[in-house]
Amino acid sequence: MGRITLENVTKRFGDVEVIPPLNLDINDGEFVVFVGPSGCGKSTLLRLIAGLEDTSGGRILIDGQDATSTPPAKRGLAMVFQSYALYPHMSVRKNIAFPMRMAGVPQDEQDRRIESAAKALNLTNYLDRKPGQLSGGQRQRVAIGRAIVREPSAFLFDEPLSNLDAALRVGMRLEISELHNRLETTMIYVTHDQVEAMTMADKIVVLQAGRIEQVGSPMELYRAPRNLFVAGFIGSPRMNLIDGPAAAEYDATTIGVRPEHIAVSGTEGKWKGRIGVSEHLGSDTFFYVEDTGLAETITVRAGGDIDLHHGDTVWLSPDIAQMHRFDANGDRIA
């Protein structure tokens, strides 16, 4: 079981309130991603749940039990750190065994769990190496292995992929998702990368300045961002946000149109512009269209085989049905 509830949880460092009173429900077996720009308080929130920081107010419930002042070791949670935090003087086997040793798990049970974790994580051949002799991806797996063998009620991940290169990151992302499918254990995952959030999460929590901006499934956030911040943060490339007369036309202070919701044509359309940079990726083509008379450069996604290039004049037409409208406060107009 791994149901975690935050009730009015607050954190202050001295006089600075990094997390104003915050409420959140995490259901058993859910994959929850905390996402937000650096400094938004997502890591602090994770550390509060872990017990590595004291709360300044409010309650943390784990499976209905008040765990606010329970020491980290007693919360039944496992954490994977950004730096992996492996013990450099211990072999991989000893690293993975450490939490079980601390918990007094019998030796044969330890061996069994190490074997199965090593097999699942492709570490069988590396069990007798020291962390210093492993690659970044392998270290990451050891850290995950150390978490798995504890059989925790929830896993906490603190930006676990940020030290890996791009290709490895995609691979590890899949592995973690598969792990979640297999274990069906609650996972709380912190990242600043919205792609990770979109691809992995059952539920995304978007944070800014310690405040929750929106909670929802990836597609809910994509389809109906509650405000300008979420609109700009979720989706890649970024949503085009346009204000001024072009927005007023739709009774909004700002309108948002995702690049994939703009049709591009060489002959006719609503907004006329000129292609600045064009990126032909094969499957897709991205145009950065300038001189449209709108405030900023408009990003457009088109098909892979479109024959338009830098300097060409184009016409853009937004898909009105997929347009997002925001009021003067930046909130969504329903």
Added chain:
Amino acid sequence: MARAVSSRAKVGYTVAAWIVALLIFFPILYTIITSLKSEQEAIAGFDLIPSFTLESFRAVQTQNDYWKPFTNSVILSLGSTLLALIVAIPAAWAMAFSPTKRTKDILMWMLSTKMMPAVAVLVPIYLIFLRTGLMDTRIGLTVMLMLINLPIVVWMLYTYFREIPGEILEAARMDGATLRDEIVHVLTPMAVPGIASTLLLNVILAWNEAFWTIQLTTTNAAPLSAFIASFSSPQGLFWAKLSAASVLAIAPILILGWFSQKQLVRGLTFGAVK
């Protein structure tokens, strides 16, 4: 900067570097050579090839009771270092892993105690030692050497402990380690190299200390530094014997020192240069 250098240039650099190195090392080398000469050879003019006699070493041991100051040096340097470590390890641990706003100030203040000239407190320390019967005792001098090196020991340990990432200790805490487990299984194994370096450097500093050892001892507790200083003129102790005594006094520390070059830089610069 891996790059090909012409071998002619390398020969040139090598020759120059070796000449400089040998010039700097020469006084030590010549002392070693002289210690292997007989007294007549020693004063017979410049000669780099001794007769390899050990008579001076034997004479130093029999006539001057060399072993007593040697034993004192070992006891004082090891004793004061261990004492300092006992006090400094918890302090450095606390400052590295649980820093407060004042930690930096405390460290700077500790450093500043090192700037206090020893001679400024010569009078009271001398009188205290005279009146409490600590004069010329090993225990008194051990405490003294511990106090003067304590700031360096705290600083060195602090810079080493700081390099142990806090996340690892947090990981241990998440893994269910108690404070005791954390210290025994995680912190100590990771800190041992740093502690060993600190110990090594501090033994060297204590061994070579030559102000308080001379001021606060006469015969009983005198370590080698005080013992050697009493031969300020070579009367009674001749050139070869003086050389033998010198070699015996510096050899252990010279060898230790060669192994601790890297740590030396760190330790003596309070971690400012690594």
Added chain:
Amino acid sequence: MATRQTASLARLMRAPAIILLLIWMIVPLGMTLYYSFLNYNLLNPAGTSWAGWFNYRYFYTDPAFFDAIRNTLVLVLGVLVITVVGGIAIALLIDKPIWGQGIVRILIISPFFVMPPVAALIWKNMIMHPSYGVFADLAQVLGMQPVDWFAQFPLTSIIVIVAWQWLPFATLILLTSLQSLDGEQMEAAEMDGASALSRFIHLTLPHMARAITVVILIQTIFLLGIYAEILVTTNGGPGNASTNLTYLIYRAARLNFDIGGAAAGGIIAVILANLVAIFLMRAVGKNLD
């Protein structure tokens, strides 16, 4: 990561070291200050009386005092110049690709591990002795009159000994700093057409600034307290020619048994050391953060 329990535990763990050093700093210094206002001679302890500023005035009017201050400064500055300039030069040399770099390093670092009395005795008897020293042998070979170093150039001789002891320290630290210099930066400068000299002035020296600062600061602390080298070689003489402040105070306390006078000298030494420290810290402070 500081949770409440660890914070109070940390306070407990810091306490012994802080308290010990606090006592070590306050008690003897307080006693020195107190004694400095007493007429107190160990040969006549019964005659102890309040002296007011007498001890300080005595020091101020004693010509030996000004000699000692001057000698202290000359000693510190002389050694600093030799070790920093020599250290940079040697560090640059052994940072080049050479055969046997490890052994060269060991040879060069060795003098630092020689205890001060031994260093002084080696130089006094093996090297600088007017009849049996290597310098005398050398002079004979060249057909010159051997020099009686400690009689004719006492302070210079001590500077040479002390510089020999500290040159390895400066070299080692400057070499460490030199080795952390970014090779790509140097190559970029080379591509930009900078000559070897201008690369040294504009890249190497600024990179070493911090290390040079540290060398100056730390050596100054130790050099102000030079004692054993003087005791073993010249005893501060001839006259006061090689007496520094440390040695002067030692003489007052231990040879003249003048507790009050030595204490006043000690206080002056503290003030001087602090002046130097503040001056140095300020002049070079920006390099230390």
